[in-house]
Amino acid sequence: MVSESGVNATRLARAEKAVLGEIWTSSAAYDNLVYLCDWLGNRWAGSDSERRAASYLMDRARQYGLRNLEGQEFRHNGWTRGPVHLEVLAPVAREVAAISLPYTPPADLEGEVIWVGQGEEEDFKRLEGQIAGKIVLSAAEASPGAGQRSSHRREKFARAIDAGAVAFLFANQNPGMMAITGALAAGFPAEIPGLGLPKESGDYIVRLLDHGPVRLKIHVEASFAPTSSVNVIGQVGPASPDGPFLITGGHYDAHDIAVGALDNAAGAVIVLEAARALATVADDLPMPVRVILFACEEVGLLGAWYYAEQARSDLDRCRFVLNVDSAAVGAPGNENLTLCGFPELVPYFQEVGRRMCYEVPVKDGLSAYSDHFPFAVAGVPNASMGARDESSRLVGRGWGHTAADTVDKVTPKSLQASAATTARLLLRMAFEENWPARHRTRADMAETIASSPIGWYVKRFGRYPFQPAEG
Numbered sequence: 001m002v003s004e005s006g007v008n009a010t011r012l013a014r015a016e017k018a019v020l021g022e023i024w025t026s027s028a029a030y031d032n033l034v035y036l037c038d039w040l041g042n043r044w045a046g047s048d049s050e051r052r053a054a055s056y057l058m059d060r061a062r063q064y065g066l067r068n069l070e071g072q073e074f075r076h077n078g079w080t081r082g083p084v085h086l087e088v089l090a091p092v093a094r095e096v097a098a099i100s101l102p103y104t105p106p107a108d109l110e111g112e113v114i115w116v117g118q119g120e121e122e123d124f125k126r127l128e129g130q131i132a133g134k135i136v137l138s139a140a141e142a143s144p145g146a147g148q149r150s151s152h153r154r155e156k157f158a159r160a161i162d163a164g165a166v167a168f169l170f171a172n173q174n175p176g177m178m179a180i181t182g183a184l185a186a187g188f189p190a191e192i193p194g195l196g197l198p199k200e201s202g203d204y205i206v207r208l209l210d211h212g213p214v215r216l217k218i219h220v221e222a223s224f225a226p227t228s229s230v231n232v233i234g235q236v237g238p239a240s241p242d243g244p245f246l247i248t249g250g251h252y253d254a255h256d257i258a259v260g261a262l263d264n265a266a267g268a269v270i271v272l273e274a275a276r277a278l279a280t281v282a283d284d285l286p287m288p289v290r291v292i293l294f295a296c297e298e299v300g301l302l303g304a305w306y307y308a309e310q311a312r313s314d315l316d317r318c319r320f321v322l323n324v325d326s327a328a329v330g331a332p333g334n335e336n337l338t339l340c341g342f343p344e345l346v347p348y349f350q351e352v353g354r355r356m357c358y359e360v361p362v363k364d365g366l367s368a369y370s371d372h373f374p375f376a377v378a379g380v381p382n383a384s385m386g387a388r389d390e391s392s393r394l395v396g397r398g399w400g401h402t403a404a405d406t407v408d409k410v411t412p413k414s415l416q417a418s419a420a421t422t423a424r425l426l427l428r429m430a431f432e433e434n435w436p437a438r439h440r441t442r443a444d445m446a447e448t449i450a451s452s453p454i455g456w457y458v459k460r461f462g463r464y465p466f467q468p469a470e471g
């Protein structure tokens with residue numbers, strides 16, 4: 001199924017070796033990561049920090065020889081946190097550490113808390129009739145076993161809303177007083193207020209519940225204001241206005257409580273590093289590679305939704321979208337690939353891994369929670385590259401979405417490994433003479449999504465999780 005004939009195979013091998021040499025002898029990716037995180041800061045959606053990161057990435061892209069550079073600006077409704085207080089009123093009086101979750105509305109309320117465990121469908125079913133009027137406390141994440149799926153925050157939140165909860169508390173499962181964050185909505189005020197708790201706060205409330213009802217008081221200040229963000233777009237390879245092309249991308253924004261080194265300064269610099277290396281063999285590339293560094297992923301994929309909408313008529317020619325999100329976790333070589341709606345490509349990428357003498361675990365599974373998703377909805381073959389560190393024993397995102405997602409969690413070698421994998425996969429796809437995937441229609445994809453684990457959500461809310469209201 002994977003095929004490159006004689007001349008092509010020679011050109012591919014030459015390009016691949018050049019690209020590998022380029023990446024493994026450079027500190028560019030790590031230098032860029034350090035600058036984004038330590039100098040520019042959190043790159044929060046719509047902030048000055050995010051804007052300055054866009055200019056920095058644009059300058060780098062120019063310096064690396066990317067062409068057709070564009071800063072694609074789009075408007076959205078920004079959110080800024082204010083003070084928050086979470087107090088236990090009974091059975092004892094005590095303030096508990098918590099932060100507000102992005103897009104929570106301001107709030108002043110009291111209520112009894114109910115612990116829903118993992119916050120999965122069966123948990124809410126078990127507690128049916130007991131949740132209305134209460135404050136739901138849910139475990140933030142899970143590390144599901146093989147074949148299991150754990151719900152995303154937005155799905156747990158939606159179940160709480162449906163059950164009549166008045167507020168939502170989302171407790172980290174990793175110790176260290178790390179309050180966990182994550183947006184509640186895509187650029188609009190969330191339906192009910194939500195807070196992120198460190199594991200220790202969540203455990204404390206659960207222990208109190210052993211002794212009877214626990215009453216909480218929540219005070220949240222937050223503000224909303226129109227702002228804008230910028231997708232950074234460039235291209236390497238031949239100018240080919242009518243032919244096929246590839247897209248690679250990753251988000252450069254992060255949460256306001258973190259510098260987001262792993263999630264996802266790493267992904268942005270990996271994509272940029274792959275592009276830098278590919279630019280050195282641009283004349284050999286059989287098709288262009290579009291490079292998109294997305295803004296506002298953390299607040300509902302706003303950058304990717306906007307790009308995919310603007311490029312709608314163009315996407316028919318897009319052979320594949322390779323998104324890179326949190327792909328430098330732990331030691332080098334932890335990368336994996338998750339296709340979204342294209343199971344026929346699993347054997348293709350397995351074969352590519354064997355040919356590269358660098359096998360990357362690959363599966364197909366529907367996920368609505370990174371920048372590949374708007375492209376999946378449009379029926380474009382796509383995958384997200386991520387990484388898992390099985391040795392860390394951390395649940396879910398680990399350091400991600402906490403203030404501990406700092407530069408020290410990322411090694412230069414893991415950036416090099418992921419950049420090399422990204423560049424090689426793009427090269428292999430560009431050289432492929434018998435590309436095995438076909439685009440799907442939007443209707444066909446919609447049907448697949450409807451019958452997936454997020455199908456209920458789409459039916460209930462009339463849109464995909466994290467789809468902007470106007471999208």
Ligand SMILES: [Zn+2]
Nearest residue numbers: 263264325326
């Ligand atoms: Zn991310």
